[in-house]
Amino acid sequence: MITYNHENFIEAAITGVINQREIDFELIISDDCSTDNTSNVIQKFIDNIDNQIQIQFFNQNQNLGMIRNFLFAISQCKGEYIAFCEGDDYWTENFKLKKQVDFLDLNPSFSASIHQVKIWDERHQIYLSNYFQDWEKSKSVPAKFVIEKGGGSFPSCSLVFRNLNPIPSTLFLNSPSADRPLSLLLLLKGEFFYHNDNMGVYRMHQNGVMTGMLNDPKKLLILYKKNLLLLDLYLKICKKDQREFVLNSISIQVKNILLIEKLKYFKNILLFTKLKSSEFKFLAKKILNNMCIRMNARDKI
Numbered sequence: 001m002i003t004y005n006h007e008n009f010i011e012a013a014i015t016g017v018i019n020q021r022e023i024d025f026e027l028i029i030s031d032d033c034s035t036d037n038t039s040n041v042i043q044k045f046i047d048n049i050d051n052q053i054q055i056q057f058f059n060q061n062q063n064l065g066m067i068r069n070f071l072f073a074i075s076q077c078k079g080e081y082i083a084f085c086e087g088d089d090y091w092t093e094n095f096k097l098k099k100q101v102d103f104l105d106l107n108p109s110f111s112a113s114i115h116q117v118k119i120w121d122e123r124h125q126i127y128l129s130n131y132f133q134d135w136e137k138s139k140s141v142p143a144k145f146v147i148e149k150g151g152g153s154f155p156s157c158s159l160v161f162r163n164l165n166p167i168p169s170t171l172f173l174n175s176p177s178a179d180r181p182l183s184l185l186l187l188l189k190g191e192f193f194y195h196n197d198n199m200g201v202y203r204m205h206q207n208g209v210m211t212g213m214l215n216d217p218k219k220l221l222i223l224y225k226k227n228l229l230l231l232d233l234y235l236k237i238c239k240k241d242q243r244e245f246v247l248n249s250i251s252i253q254v255k256n257i258l259l260i261e262k263l264k265y266f267k268n269i270l271l272f273t274k275l276k277s278s279e280f281k282f283l284a285k286k287i288l289n290n291m292c293i294r295m296n297a298r299d300k301i
Contacts, residue, residue, distance in 0.1 A: 002069045004032040004085025007041050011201065014045055016091030016200070018053050023098045024052040030073040038087070060138040066158035070178035071169055082163050084179070085200070089157035100160040103193060111190030114141070114154045114181075117200040129157060129202065132194065139193035147245040148252065150227040152180050155202035161186050171233055176226040184234045189244065217260060223255045262270035
C-alpha cells in the first residue's frame, strides 16, 4: 500500500485489508513523506489493532515520487502473491484475497487476477465502474484488452498477482503510473483472470494522480507521451503474439497526441520521444498523412 496525502482516506484503505479472512498476509505501507496528517493517522491506527496482524509501516523522510515509492514498497514484499491497494482506495469484500489467491493457486498459467469495482467520485456518489462493460461473467482477460489500453485497463485496487521480485525498474521510471508497466510485465508471465465480483472501491478525486491528469490537457499530453515511451520499451521484450497489439496501442497514443497538439508540433513529438522503433515512425507518419487527407477533404467541402 503506497500513500501520499491521504489523511481522509487511509483508514478505510487499511481497514479493508485487515478485514480479510481465512488467509495469512502481511501489510506493507509506505507513506511518501506526506505533508498532511497521513502518517499520524496510520501510526494511531496500527497502535490500536490486533498485534497478530503483521504490518510494516515505512514513513519516508523524503519524497520519492509515486513510482519510486511503489518500487520500494514492492521490494519489501516477500510473499508468493502481492495485492495492490493505494491509500485512497479500499476493499469491500472480506474474502477478496482468499478468492483471488485460491484461483491463482489452482491455475498456474495465470499471472494475475482482477475484479469489478465501484467508483467513488468527488460528489460522494458511488457507482459501478465501466472498466468491464458488457462483461457479464468471470473469464480470462484477452492480452489485447490489457495492451491496447497501455496497461491501464483496470482499477489497480483489484489486482492480485504472482510476486515478480526482483522487478526490473526500467519500464517503471518513465511511466505515468505503476500499474501500467506492472500489467505489461505480468503479461510476459501468464494470463489475467477477471472475477465478475464487485470487491472494492476506486476513488476518483481531484488530488488523485490519474484524475488530475485526465482533467488537465497539458498533463494528459504528458500521460500519452509517457505511454508511448513505455510501449516502445515493451515492444522490444513482448511476446510475438502481442506485437500487433502493442503497435495498435502505439498508434492510439500517437492519435491522442496529435488531437491535443493539433498536428503543428508533430516534429517536436518525434524529437521528444526519440523512439528508435521504425514501426512507430511508420505508424506516426501514416496517421499524420491520413489526418491531413481528412482535413483537406473537409476544407474542400
